[in-house]
Amino acid sequence: MKEYLIKAYAKVNLGLDVVRRLPNGYHQVKMVMQSVGICDELILEKLESGIVLTADSREVPLDGTNLIHRAARLMQKEYGIGEGVRIHLRKNIPVAAGMAGGSTDAAAAMRGMNQLFGLNVPVERLMELGVAIGADVPYCILGGTALAEGIGEKLTALRPMPDCFILAAKPEISVSTKYVYEHLDAEGIAHHPDIHGMVEAIGEGNLSGILERMENVLEAVTVPTWPVVGMLKDRMLALGAERSLMSGSGPTVFGIFTGKEKAEAACEQLRKENLAKQVFLTVPVGAPQV
Numbered sequence: 001m002k003e004y005l006i007k008a009y010a011k012v013n014l015g016l017d018v019v020r021r022l023p024n025g026y027h028q029v030k031m032v033m034q035s036v037g038i039c040d041e042l043i044l045e046k047l048e049s050g051i052v053l054t055a056d057s058r059e060v061p062l063d064g065t066n067l068i069h070r071a072a073r074l075m076q077k078e079y080g081i082g083e084g085v086r087i088h089l090r091k092n093i094p095v096a097a098g099m100a101g102g103s104t105d106a107a108a109a110m111r112g113m114n115q116l117f118g119l120n121v122p123v124e125r126l127m128e129l130g131v132a133i134g135a136d137v138p139y140c141i142l143g144g145t146a147l148a149e150g151i152g153e154k155l156t157a158l159r160p161m162p163d164c165f166i167l168a169a170k171p172e173i174s175v176s177t178k179y180v181y182e183h184l185d186a187e188g189i190a191h192h193p194d195i196h197g198m199v200e201a202i203g204e205g206n207l208s209g210i211l212e213r214m215e216n217v218l219e220a221v222t223v224p225t226w227p228v229v230g231m232l233k234d235r236m237l238a239l240g241a242e243r244s245l246m247s248g249s250g251p252t253v254f255g256i257f258t259g260k261e262k263a264e265a266a267c268e269q270l271r272k273e274n275l276a277k278q279v280f281l282t283v284p285v286g287a288p289q290v
Contacts, residue, residue: 003045004116008108009143009285010038010099011136012166012247012254016216017193021186022151026135030195031148032158032202033139036166037282040093040105042068044112047084051076057091067106070133075113078129079121085113094278096174098248100136107140111288127155144287147199158199161284162207165263167236168247168254169276171228180221180249189217211243211256222250229253232275239266 011033019028051072053062060066064073072085087109093101107130114121123141130137135152147156193215201209223230229246232253236244240262241255253276257263267281 001116001118003043004112005041005043006108006112008040008042008104009035010093010101010104011035011140012099012168013216014210014214015193015195015198016218017195018184018186018189018217026151027181027186028150029148029152031152032195032198033146033148034161035143035285036168037285038093038168038280040101041090042105042108042112043088044116045086046116047086050084052086055089055091059095060089060091067102067133068109071106071109072113074129074133075110079119081117094170094252097170097252098175098246098250099252100140103134103136104140106133107137111141142287145202157287158202159205160286161202162205164207164284165257165260166254166282166284167241167257167263167267167270168252168280168282169232169270170252170278171232171275172277173226173228173251175222175226175250177249180218183221184218193217214243214245216246218249219246222246226251228275235270235275239269241266
């Protein structure tokens with residue numbers, strides 16, 4: 001195989017709880033993650049040596065700081081790959097949006113190199129390696145619907161989310177995950193989301209049970225700091241969403257719709273307004289096949 005194309009799917013958090021701040025500065029979390037149909041594409045091609053990264057977006061760095069580059073370097077080192085690789089990124093997932101764009105690209109690079117070089121590394125091992133790149137990378141390798149614990153690396157695959165439509169909107173602003181976690185009073189959270197109940201509802205295929213438990217404790221920092229996030233949540237509900245939530249540390253907001261026509265009308269209306277720079281109508285997707 002000389003060339004390989006792989007899709008990197010974005011995620012949303014159906015529920016996000018922070019249990020406590022750890023001594024090392026990380027946070028112990030409990031989250032329900034869901035892959036959605038918004039995706040980047042990576043085209044991997046063998047070279048004689050080195051790593052060459054290109055992209056169709058000026059928003060992403062192309063040097064060694066890019067998580068794709070770091071993932072490729074990790075795979076080369078871990079498995080003694082003597083050849084090089086050229087990776088071209090087609091960027092569709094918004095940057096710095098709370099949708100794991102960088103992490104899912106890194107995960108796709110690892111899965112793609114596994115295929116391109118015929119390594120036959122088990123998914124579980126790729127997930128173990130991926131945590132060195134970022135806490136969301138193991139989940140992005142697994143994909144689908146999953147419970148994430150620890151710092152996000154302890155994963156339990158769940159039954160696929162019931163069918164629905166997801167309207168996602170990313171405002172003009174960018175939000176630093178580091179800033180949000182640094183300004184979160186983890187010990188002072190008075191109310192924690194019912195993540196256990198959500199996992200049970202997913203297991204039962206109960207969409208109503210999932211919706212009523214959708215909460216994200218990071219909103220306590222992001223919404224007051226960037227009010228447009230709260231405005232988008234309210235707008236989603238006004239346009240007919242069953243429930244609306246910020247994904248990750250933001251600023252992307254998503255709404256869950258049960259009817260296609262209502263979701264399409266809401267998407268069209270939101271695109272006419274000035275609250276969001278990018279608006280997507282998508283659906284939940286399952287775990288990748290490779």
